[in-house]
Amino acid sequence: MTTVLLEVTGLSCRRGGRMVLGNISFELAGGELLALTGRNGSGKTTLLRALALLVRAEAGRICWHGEDVVRDRESWRRQVAWLGHLDGLKGDLSVQENLSVAARLRDEAPDRIARALAAFDLEPLARRDVRTLSAGQRRRAALARVAASHAPLWLLDEPLNALDAPSQAALRAALGGHLAAGGLAIAATHAPIGVPGARALELGR
């Protein structure tokens, strides 16, 4: 029997006076991937941001190992690796520098950076400034930042955006490795993410 690590109960969010998420509940155990699906504006990004505590939920609870995450926000942030709509990379820094800075900002050891760069075939680009990269290469760099993190929960907003087929395969492999190591992932996506055993939660129905 797998242990539930993340438990979301009755989560509701209102944005601009409109209820975007209503009474969302789910559980996630180690090694599980939850794909958030639904039409544009169905609340996928809002749910991810609410889980990261970037957006205030109107109601509901998010529990990690049975503890309400709002009780210790800093500890919760250590559990979360974030990939947003925007890549969160500095154009005037190299790929390697972006990942090193991200690790230091999270007070994490940079021991996984080399492996993450290799996983997303970024070694030849590691010393290039991010502003010189294509959109797909930047997305890979942002994904490598997530993969280099020590956080057990990956929150990914449209991770397949701008990725070509080999890069999508690299993402699937990285996700597979993370899940096999007991990690969790929640990904908002319009296209099937292609990881075997992934659960789906359709929003906005």
Add this chain to the structure above:
Amino acid sequence: MTGFGALLARDLRLVWRRPGDVMVVLAFFVVATVLFPLGIGPEANLLARIAAGILWCAALFAALLSLDRLFAADYDDGSLDLLLLAPWPLELAALAKCLAHWIVTGLPLAVLAPLMGVVFGLSGEGLGALCLTLLVGTPTLSLVGGLAAALTLGARRGGALLALLALPLCVPTLIFGAGAVEAVATGEGFVTHLAILGALALLALATLPWAIAAALRQAGE
């Protein structure tokens, strides 16, 4: 403090990679101060009397010039989310950003201002007072400007709004900064002015990082 140091080092490195942003601020300061003698005329006594006010105003405008990108760059490229998700207080991140701004604007302005003071015929003591007051006063400008920059994140015409918000809050610093140099010119000491500038800086340091962090959280929603 790893995260604080990493953010400070990152912002300084970004400025180092694009020094043009700082050079524009310093060039604005020089051009703005040089325009006054050209407009007012070459009367040395008049220029020396108004020098402190002009140099302090120019320093204030120059410092504000670069503030609109203080958080907007992170907001635009998604890095702000990473700061909001960093496992250490956002108040420290706000402080690191303001410190980086002060290092690349306030500090060079404090060094450059006495050189411009020579153009206005300020005495040696006056130049020293100008440099010292700018060193003590410009951190307040960075913190107040940081608050205005955070409050105007994502707003249309954010730059103009930022100036409207920040300028009134910088008036006490401006008065005591310029007043210190004038006090030296009239033979009075400027220690009181300097102490008040220091108190204003400490007050800003003790309160504004929290206000900036709250504004950033709001902007991140």
